[in-house]
Amino acid sequence: MSIAQEKDLRSAGGSEAVAEGQLALKSPRERILIAARDLFYRHGVHAVGVEAIAEAALTNKMTLYRHFKSKDELIVTYVQQLANEGDDVLNRILAENTESPQKQVDAWVGFVEDVLTNKLERGCALANAAVELDTGHPARAVIEAYKQRKYDRLVGLFRAARYRDPDLLADEVFLLFEGARISIQCGGKGPASRVVGMLRGLLSSRPRLVEA
C-alpha cells in the first residue's frame, strides 16, 4: 500500500519502475515523463506524488516544476502523450498493411491480442486516468477526444473493409475491447482471455457488401 520502497531507481531488485539505461542520456523532461508514465499507470495519478516522480526520474522536484508548472499540467502532458502514441500505433498498423483493408483489420486484431496478453496489463491507462479525474479536469477532454477518434477510425476501417453496418460493428468491437481491458484487473481473466477469439469470429462471420 506504499510505494516508498521504490522511489529510488538505483535500489537493488527488479521492482524499479524503469531500467536506468532508459533514463541515461535523456533530458530531464524526458526522464520525468518516462517516470510519470510508469508510476501513474501502475499506481494511479492520485496515489503518486510529484516527489516520487522526480526521484524515479533521477532528478528533483525543482527541475520537475521548471518543466511543468503544476502536477495537473504534468497529468495532461502524460495523457496527451498516451493519446498521441495510441494514434501513432494505429497509423503504423494501417501504413504497414496497405495491401488491403482486410489485412489492416487483421493486423489490428493482432495488436489487440498483444495488448491483452501483456502480463503487465492494468487496463487502458487513459480510461484509468479518466476514472480518477473529476469531470472538469482538462485531461478529460484529451481522453474523450482520443476515444472518440479511435472509435471513428474503427468505423472507417470497417467501412473500408466493406463490412455491412460498419458503425454497429465498431460499437461491438470497441466495447468488447474496452470491456476486456477493464476486466483484466477485476480478476475476470476468463472473459478477457477469450475476447480475441470472439473478435476473430465476429469479424469473419459478419456480412460484407461484396464477397471474395
Place this chain on the structure above:
Amino acid sequence: MSIAQEKDLRSAGGSEAVAEGQLALKSPRERILIAARDLFYRHGVHAVGVEAIAEAALTNKMTLYRHFKSKDELIVTYVQQLANEGDDVLNRILAENTESPQKQVDAWVGFVEDVLTNKLERGCALANAAVELDTGHPARAVIEAYKQRKYDRLVGLFRAARYRDPDLLADEVFLLFEGARISIQCGGKGPASRVVGMLRGLLSSRPRLVEA
C-alpha cells in the same frame, strides 16, 4: 478540482452528496457508509479524505474511527456493500421472474438499460475502485470475487434459458456491459448508448437447444 465546497450537506444548493433526509434517524455508521459511498463513487477513493466523509455524514472523524479502524477498512466495507447489493439486485430480478428463464434474461437486460441510461452513471463503482487500488489491497479480492460470481451467474442464467454455448454468450454480454460502463465516462457515449439494442439483438438471434 476541489471538493471542499461540498463538505457540508447543510449548505444550500443542489450539489450536496445525499439528501439530508436520508441521513436523519440513521445510526452514525450507516450515515458514514452512505456518505462514503457517494463521495468515493463521485471522486474516487483516493481523492476523498476521511474528514470529508465524516462531515458529509453529519458526524466527525472520531466517530468514524470508532466504527472503522482505518480508511482502508472503510474502503473494504464500502466495496463489500456494493458487491452485496449487486448480488441482491440479481437475486431480486431472478425471483421476480420465475415464470421462465427467458423472462429473467429480459428483466436483466432491462436492468442493464436502467443502469446505462442513468444520468449519474460514472462507470461501475467496483471497477473504478479496482483501478485505484494496488494489487495487494484487501478490497481487490472482494471485487474480483464479485465479478467472477456475476459472470458465473450469467452463464447459469443463459444455460437455464437453453442458449447454446452459454459461457461464450456470457463472455460477450459481460464484456459489452463492462465496456459500456467504462466508456460512458470516456465520452464514448455513442457506443454505450447502443449497447442495449446490441444485447437484445444478440440474445434474440443466438441459437437455442430447443426452439419455441
Place this chain on the structure above:
DNA sequence: GTTACCCGGTACCGATCGGTAACATACAGC
C-alpha cells in the same frame, strides 16, 4: 573571462493527509 542558462540540492511554506488523546454530553438499563 564573463555572461547566461540549465540543473541539482536543500530547506522551507501552508495545507492536508490518516489517525489519536482527552474531555464533555446524552441517554440507556437497572
Place this chain on the structure above:
DNA sequence: GCTGTATGTTACCGATCGGTACCGGGTAAC
C-alpha cells in the same frame, strides 16, 4: 439515583501533499 456505552467536540500528532525560494555548480556562447 448511578453506571456504562455511544456520540460529539476540540485539539493535536507526525507525515506527506503540491509548490517555491535560494544557492551553487556545470557548461556553452561569445
